[in-house]
Amino acid sequence: MLLLIFFVGKERYGIDSRKVVEVVPVVNCKPVPHAPSHVAGLLSYRGDIVPVVDLSALIGGAPARHLLSTRVILVKYVGADANEHILGLLAERVTETLKCREEDFKSPGFVASAGRYLGDLYIDGEGMIQRIVVEAVLPEELRRSLFAEAEKVADALSAS
Amino acid sequence: MKIKTKFMLAGTTFCVALSVAAVWVDSYFLQNIFFDQYKEKARILLYSMRAVRAHTGTVIRPKATELIGEGFMTELQSTSYAANGVFAKIPEENRYGLNFKTASIKPRNPGNRANEAETELIKLLDELHIKGKEPVWQGFRQLNGVENYVIAVGEVNKPACMQCHGRPEEAPEGMRKLYPVAQDDGYGHLPDRVESAEIVSIPVSAVEASVDRLRIYSALISIFILTIALVGINYFLNAIFRPVRRVTDVAQQIAGGDLQGASESLDSYSEGGSRPSEQVEQRKKEPDETGKLLNSFNIMAHNLNSLVGQVQNSGIQVTTSATEIAASARELEATAAQQAISLNEVSTTSNEIFATSQELAGTVQQVAGMVSGTATLAGQGQNGLADMEQIMRRLVTATTTFSARLSTINEKANNIGSIITTIAKVADQTNLLSLNAAIEAEKAGEYGLGFSVVAREIRRLADQTGVAAQDIEHMVTAMQSAVSAGVMEMDKFSEEVRRGVEEVTGVGGMLGQIIAQVQDLEPQFEAVKVGMQAQSAGAQQISEAINQLSEAAEQTRASLQEFKDATVQLNEAVQGLRSEVARFRVGGA
Numbered sequence: 001m002l003l004l005i006f007f008v009g010k011e012r013y014g015i016d017s018r019k020v021v022e023v024v025p026v027v028n029c030k031p032v033p034h035a036p037s038h039v040a041g042l043l044s045y046r047g048d049i050v051p052v053v054d055l056s057a058l059i060g061g062a063p064a065r066h067l068l069s070t071r072v073i074l075v076k077y078v079g080a081d082a083n084e085h086i087l088g089l090l091a092e093r094v095t096e097t098l099k100c101r102e103e104d105f106k107s108p109g110f111v112a113s114a115g116r117y118l119g120d121l122y123i124d125g126e127g128m129i130q131r132i133v134v135e136a137v138l139p140e141e142l143r144r145s146l147f148a149e150a151e152k153v154a155d156a157l158s159a160s
Numbered sequence: 161m162k163i164k165t166k167f168m169l170a171g172t173t174f175c176v177a178l179s180v181a182a183v184w185v186d187s188y189f190l191q192n193i194f195f196d197q198y199k200e201k202a203r204i205l206l207y208s209m210r211a212v213r214a215h216t217g218t219v220i221r222p223k224a225t226e227l228i229g230e231g232f233m234t235e236l237q238s239t240s241y242a243a244n245g246v247f248a249k250i251p252e253e254n255r256y257g258l259n260f261k262t263a264s265i266k267p268r269n270p271g272n273r274a275n276e277a278e279t280e281l282i283k284l285l286d287e288l289h290i291k292g293k294e295p296v297w298q299g300f301r302q303l304n305g306v307e308n309y310v311i312a313v314g315e316v317n318k319p320a321c322m323q324c325h326g327r328p329e330e331a332p333e334g335m336r337k338l339y340p341v342a343q344d345d346g347y348g349h350l351p352d353r354v355e356s357a358e359i360v361s362i363p364v365s366a367v368e369a370s371v372d373r374l375r376i377y378s379a380l381i382s383i384f385i386l387t388i389a390l391v392g393i394n395y396f397l398n399a400i401f402r403p404v405r406r407v408t409d410v411a412q413q414i415a416g417g418d419l420q421g422a423s424e425s426l427d428s429y430s431e432g433g434s435r436p437s438e439q440v441e442q443r444k445k446e447p448d449e450t451g452k453l454l455n456s457f458n459i460m461a462h463n464l465n466s467l468v469g470q471v472q473n474s475g476i477q478v479t480t481s482a483t484e485i486a487a488s489a490r491e492l493e494a495t496a497a498q499q500a501i502s503l504n505e506v507s508t509t510s511n512e513i514f515a516t517s518q519e520l521a522g523t524v525q526q527v528a529g530m531v532s533g534t535a536t537l538a539g540q541g542q543n544g545l546a547d548m549e550q551i552m553r554r555l556v557t558a559t560t561t562f563s564a565r566l567s568t569i570n571e572k573a574n575n576i577g578s579i580i581t582t583i584a585k586v587a588d589q590t591n592l593l594s595l596n597a598a599i600e601a602e603k604a605g606e607y608g609l610g611f612s613v614v615a616r617e618i619r620r621l622a623d624q625t626g627v628a629a630q631d632i633e634h635m636v637t638a639m640q641s642a643v644s645a646g647v648m649e650m651d652k653f654s655e656e657v658r659r660g661v662e663e664v665t666g667v668g669g670m671l672g673q674i675i676a677q678v679q680d681l682e683p684q685f686e687a688v689k690v691g692m693q694a695q696s697a698g699a700q701q702i703s704e705a706i707n708q709l710s711e712a713a714e715q716t717r718a719s720l721q722e723f724k725d726a727t728v729q730l731n732e733a734v735q736g737l738r739s740e741v742a743r744f745r746v747g748g749a
Contacts, residue, residue: 002598002599017598017599017602017603022596022599023595024592025588068584068585068588069591071592094595095591095619095623097595097598097599
């Protein structure tokens, strides 16, 4: 199993590479009005409208800085309508991968209601890496509204 | 003690001594005369009594014997009886204390019996008779325990006597009848012997009582005369000493300094008062010694009064003058002292001026030397400055060139920065690519394993490139900032160099001026030096003159001190004179 590593502050987090579609450089996103602050905006990817969530803002509370290593991780997940969707995750220092085994992950034993997207912990020589549960990053209501917005944008694009 | 008292004492002592001596001598002679008189009286009485006995024995008794015959009649025939009777008839007051007794050791009359002392006397007379001398004894003798003057004549038994007093058988009949032999002691007389005596005696005490009485009279008379004499002496002494006492009083007043009182006293003696004036007038008419003395005293007192007055006035004047002189001398001394101090100060100051001017001359010379050196140095400095200006101008040019070069370096560095950025972007892209490749290789499973390794290797190279690019970027950035700092510094430096050049130019001009001025100064320094030397010589001369003046002032001060001492002595002498003279109270003279 390959884990894509990123940083929030000085803490390392990881995303299962099987969920990753592609890692792309940061491009200008279209902002979504009235959305929570950790929603960075909407992104066009190969004809699809992808909502982007700023993980630094979500986990660390501060928006991600514009560095060369700050990138958008495009992940796929299955929504409530059983269709597969793509979600953009904005994160800092996305430059490394880590090879690891599924059995070595351990539950943290404590999960806050607002932090259900934070998964099991993996320990290597440099400390702990927490895995992000991609499906739990967006709450249902936000996801619905975001994808609705994305469909509207997609309709507008196709109409033009 | 007053002379009068002395005179009185001496006179009294003399008179008393004289009186006592007179009384003593008088009483001695009186006593002798008295005793002689008493002896004479005793002799007269004795021989009177013997005459009575002789008369009775030779005249009356034979007649009576004729008349009465055989018998014996005591009243007619006893001689001792007759004598005793006659003596008894002498009145007591005419006896003068004398006693008469016909003492016998063989008396017929028991009343005539000799007592012990009389018996001894009779024996003495008997012995005188036996020796062929007159049986008479006179002298002082103890009778009945009392000292008496005694004169005694022994009765020698004659043959006539022996008829009745001899052997009894030879006595007449009548006698024997009258005086029986057995009872009578009047018989048994021895022929030609003395067995009875007529004794006249007088107690010495009686004589002495008379003498004492006389002495008392004599003493009383002496005292009386003495008193009169003393009164007389006193009167005469008063006559002599009263004026003397007055003169003495006046002399005491003069001695006590009361000249006024003395003058007044003399005036009162000569003018006031009744008795003294009379006396004085009398003396004026006919001046005796005391009068002359008083007049002389009067004149002397007046003269002394005026003299002392003058002396007092003169003393006051002299004191005033002496005090003034002393004050003047003190002032003069103070002035001299101040002068000396001032002179000392002036001397010190002139010495200092001398020293200072000499130092100054030396200093001026040094300064002149230094000025010459300065001129030379300034000349050298000007030349150096000119060279420096040239160098600085070249430096400005070089700096400008250097700045331009630095700008070029900066541009080049910027170019390097853009290249590095490009490299970094490429590296990033490569990293991204390798990430995606790795993810894709993972998705490919076992088929992607080899690709996965390649992707990781690519990513490692990309990372290294990125890091190197980052390092280069840092270095370039540092170089750029250093270059810009260097450019700024160089700008500042070139600005400063420009200003330095200007300043050097200014300094060069100033140095030129200094050199000119210093060159002008040199002859002036020479003049100053000459002036300084002249001043130094002058100061030395002044100092010498001042020293001489100071010595003269010191001598003056010493002379003034002596003068002041003399004044003080004069003042003391005058004070002494005044205190002496002040004892005299002077009238309005």
